[in-house]
Amino acid sequence: MTFIKVRSLQSKILVLFLFLLFIAQLGGFFYTYQANVKLESIQLNNRLNNAADVFNTQFNNRRYYLSAFAETVAKDYGLKSVLKEDTRTLLVALNNHRKRIDSNLALVLDVKGKVLGHLFTNKQADGTDKIQRGTNDGLVFEHSQTLLGQDKLAQLVTLNGKLYQLNFAPVKEGARTIGWIGFGYLIDAELALDLAKLTGVHIGFVNHDGDSYHVIASSDNTNYPTDGEVYKGIIANTEQKYLYRRVELGNIGDGYVSAILFESRADLLKHIDIQWASLAILLSLSLILSTLGAVAIARSITKPITKLVKQAQSITQGNYDQSVDVSNSKELQQLSEEFNHMTKAIVSREETISFHAFHDPLTHLPNRNSLINTLETLADKQQPFLLIQLCYLRADEITDTLGYQVGDEVTMTVARRLESSQLDINAFHLGAEYFVLIVKPEQAEQLIDKLLAILNVSCHFERIALHLQYAFGIVDSTQYENSSASELLKKSSVAIQRAKSAKKSFEIYNPVFDENTLERLFLTNSLKQAIEEDQLTLHYQPKLCLATMTVSHAEALVRWQHPEKGLIPPDEFVSIAEKTGQMAALTRWVTKAAFDQYLTWQQQGIVINIAINISAENILDESYPDFVINLKKQYQLDDNAITLEVTEDAVVDDPKQATKMLSYLRDNGFKLSVDDYGTGYSSLAQLKQLPVQELKIDRSFVQQLENDENDKIIVKSTIELAHNMSLSVVAEGIEDEYTLNWLKEHNCQLAQGYFISRPLPSAQFTQWLETTHYQVKRVNYNK
Template identity: 40%
Template sequence: MKSLKYKIFLLFVSILLIVQGITFYALYTTNKNQEVTEVNSRLTSAKTIFTDLFKRRIEYLSAFTAITAKESDIKKVFVDGNIRNLLTALNNQRQEIDTDLAMSITPDGLISGQLQRELINNVDASTGYHHFYNKIKHGIEVGHKFRYPNWFKSPQTSHIYMIGGLYYQVSISPVIYRSKRVGWIIFGFEINKRLANEFKKLTGLQTEFVLKEGEKNYLTASSEQHIQDFSQKEKLDLIEAIDEQRLPEHFIGTSSVMTRFEDRKLVVYMYSLKESIISMIEEQWWPLVMLAILTLFASLTSAYFLAASISRPINRLVNHAKIIASGHFQQNITFKEKNEIGQLANEFNHMQVALLQREEAITRLANHDLLTDLPNRHRLNEFLVGLKDDHFMMLHLNLSRLKDVNATLGYDVGDLVIQTLAIRLQKISEQQHVQFLVHLGADEFILIVDTMEVSEVSAQVNKELEEIFCFQGISLQLQVRMGIALYPEHTSDVTKLVQMADTALHHTRNTGSLVQIYQPELDVNTVERLNLINDLVQAIPANQFELYFQPKLCMTSRRVKHVEALVRWKHPTLGMIPPDNFISIAEKTGQIEALTRWVFTAALIQCKKWNALGLEINMAINISAENLKEPDFYDFVCHTIDEQNISPNQVTLEVTESSVVGDTDAAIQLLSKFKDYGLKISIDDYGTGYSSLAQLKQLPVHELKIDKSFIQRLEKDVDDQIIVRSTIDLAHNMGLKVVAEGIEDEYSLTWLSDYACNYAQGYFISRPKPASELTPWLLNPPCFDKVDYQI
């Protein structure tokens, strides 16, 4: 029997491939290192050759100049002053070492002689050939002062001298006759193409001579180009790349400073294509590459046949696995071989049976609740799809007082109660008009029944629950709350029906009722509200809020010296949103802190503008109960008032009664600090909260603001008149001012004035307005002494 392990033995071919890959990588790395070494060696050698030869050239030129200055013939012509003889002597000396420049300078620094070698290009008119020959000419500086008199005293023996755009490497030496300096002589080699070619022959690299003046480069001479024809700009770019060590990868290059003088220096640059240097190494590399490729091909061929021999039975198993994955568990797979593959096939068959049993169990678990074995939410969604065209009623049931059972008797008893409820509800589901029973989880169930009266369904459910549940001598009366939604009366979308029934059930918890049919007004978590929650986060950064201001009329002076700041949300798509629609959202989502601080700052900025106009207006600003819990709210308020240079007595903080109910002591302590600082405190919406008179007595407030619900019906409701009159008397007896809001008619204003209300606020006096509209109104207010107060 051929074992699978025997076949796997052939996988050692793969090991061979790995070893070969490692060997190939090692050879490749060695080759690359050799290339780098060869390039560095070439550059180092070229730089060394150039430096050595150039140094010798300088020494040779300096020695020749010094020796020539000591010769008697030279000294004689300097003393005689015969220019012709001087030039002849200079030219004879120049020819000895074939220099390109010879100069003589008088003791007073005047150039008395200057000889330059010029290369003449002569074109034969008949043949068109170019003939080059040398010509010695007089330099253009004869009779001029020598430009670098500091060279006479410089210890440096070599300098760079420029004449008419030509650069020379020169050496200067004094001529001494009878211990007296009678002048100087200068000899020099032109730094030209011929010199560059000489160095190129020695180094094998393209040679460029560059004069550097500060950040600027001037190309003085280049060798013959064999790489490619570069323009002067391209050469300068290559030179800059060598300086910055960012040469293109296919180039090599180096540089060396020839000499420095003042703020200039002469630099030689040598470069070449890398391929010209490493071509020989690459020729040695290719045979190794070809050998590696052939070996790799042979290894892959062997591996292919090995894989083919193993993969055939495995492919059968893979195909069978796909059949199992598609949900078909009845087909078995058989192998004649008794090796490991045959054993694996048998295990596949056993796995099929186990998977079939497990899938059936998972399917049931996915569609049924573990505790009650009733259909669950997933099964409910599937069932609802089939009821789209029917009329039915959905009851969302919630078992009452289960938390008390869990807390008192434990969760095991609670689970037993839920199971008992499920059994009793199953009896109802057996009736013909009941279509489906679902356990959503915990103590919540769903009943779907044919359209019938709500009272009938409720009565049937209560009848089944009449029997007392007993456990270890403890008797419990099972009771459920019901939220009811109708299809298609409430919605044509069955997926929303559960949500509506849950909304109705939630309402029963708030009201204490046992049955509630869904009503649209019960749905507080609308899509619009969710969108506002999301949009509110970006509203302040997007500058979507703006302030409106509503005046408060002083009933005694008939003047407006108080306004209330009211925030408005100018939504980009929904338009103007009143505060009642988003303040509660801000409080619940934690955005009220940022909103209140924006309102406070914006209100004080406007107050400062009115102060500048001579309008000393008291600014009332609403603060939330959440603001009173902020640890740094007091510091923020004080800092903002100081920053805007507003007097504290110009600011009134309006706080609702409910703001101080949660933590009365902390709220009173903070409000007392505000009062001590100089701010005025007002209790807003007085009469709608839960504060007692004892609590009101402790609050450090200056005024009460009577809620508009008591003001708007003063003319018709005697009880409201009694409440308002009593509140005014109570406030005055406690030393507090009274503000009445919501005044919308003349009767209310007159009545409040008769009963000594201090301030009046409402549409009858003025609607809330932005500052741009209210400012002219404040500067020129209407006359409030007459009956017609409306604007």
């Protein structure tokens, strides 16, 4: 065999380059092939797994929705009142409730399972649903033995040849069950189609009974009919052209119903075939272009002058990484060396220019331009961070008094301390006394404490010792993901100005800072009018005595239903009252309303201690104790009928005044409680001196008791501490049965939270007392 000898340098370079290019392309093609095979497997399985998750979520949401609605309707007083009326009246009420959730089935049974009312929808020719009355009134519901013995009555049942998802709830009169009410949705082709649109796969509902099965409905009856071969193959696991997941929905008699989620392999792999075609075109173009490039490079290597020209072109384009070495002749070698010297000189000048463009000339820290670039890069990478702007205070005073040179020295000292802090921070100098730090998300307070420990060291200039003070403005990028770099910097400036005006060491940015002051002025003026015109109302949240499981206490919580602005959160208008001097009037209104309500309940034979919150301003108000004591005498209330709750912070502000006022109130028959215990800064020594009878543990320690062992330790130790100091304990924030039982086991006296009841207006609260399964403290009064 004769081989063609390759003699020219250009040809040798070209052959070698093409060989290496072919090997690289072949390796890339093989890697891409393997990656696509793996991607195919992952995509096929992930799509069906995601579809099954979406299906389960949607189906369970229907179950929870039916359960919640049935329980709500079962408590409806109007329905109870017509339960024993004539059938037509009952059916009208039942249909009104059914229409609220557009259910396909509604049933009312008596306690023995007999049908009192039965409504179901029937699809008409025009596609509308017609409500029809069932024909089994007076008969025992065929599924009652299966359903009515369960706690959570959610089942699949068949009625009139149709499959329903049905939920029953007991209708009670006091503690006695007087009947059952249930609502259900059809499981049909319409549901299959809706869920198929959500999941993106085909769905069929199948009833399995032993070895036999029946396809109830399909999302695509045209391509996949219920009696077709596709379902037979899928269920028998013989059809290999489809991938599927089976989700069991529930039992019907001896069988069970499941949902089959499936998709054709061919449909799922279409987009991969398209990717292969695109990849083939891309590889072909890459090979052609790379070949042309190889020819050009081979030719350029053989032509030193062309190489020098290309080097000059690279320099004009800002590429200084390459150097030229030509040894063909002395003249060309000298020319290439001059090119290399010129490149190094240009690189040096550009580095100097770039440094001054992105660094502060005084501190040599990165400047505002560098900061903006860094923020934009972090945003593009979606990396969370804290933006902290800091400044040292009295900068103008230092410059005016000691001169610009000392002012610059102070700025450079702060910069050096930030650079040498050994903290994980990126420091930038905005100019003058302002700096910016970018740090990883963590506890900002802890970081600021470390920074202050470094920065607070005295600065000595010309025998003068300066003790600098600092302010920090903090912005959490995760809270403002759509904000630009400039907007984040502006927010940090707003926060630092807020800190300086409030004389605080730091402030975390809050959008409330940017709210229109006219809006707050409007609410300020409206609050005065609301207090005078009784626009306020009290809601009451019960407190449960855990020893006897009796409702014996309640907390009064003020609400404001503004005629124009709607419901205004208490946190918002209470803070306005505190800042505008209206807290005294607000507390007096709440106190008077609570006393009125206590007297109303007392006349009804209901004895419930009412707790009223008082603020730090009320403690400093020497006229408030006489006001509330005179009110107690006027209403002739018993001692300890009213509890006054005061926060830890209110006590810490002026312990002497707090002790004096609280002692006066206790001596005159008021029960006293420390509210939100554990969140303030009161010491045990201060607590020991206060004449209180009760501690109220803050909800932040109670809400996660089931999952947080640290909270259990804190709450348990607080209960034991309170009992050792002869104090009773209230725990607020109970949201589940576990927490209630745990507190009862650890001898907590009173419990309060949404698990027992939400805060309710007085009328609804009174009605709740009549219907709750808890005992209510009562006594007969004949006044």
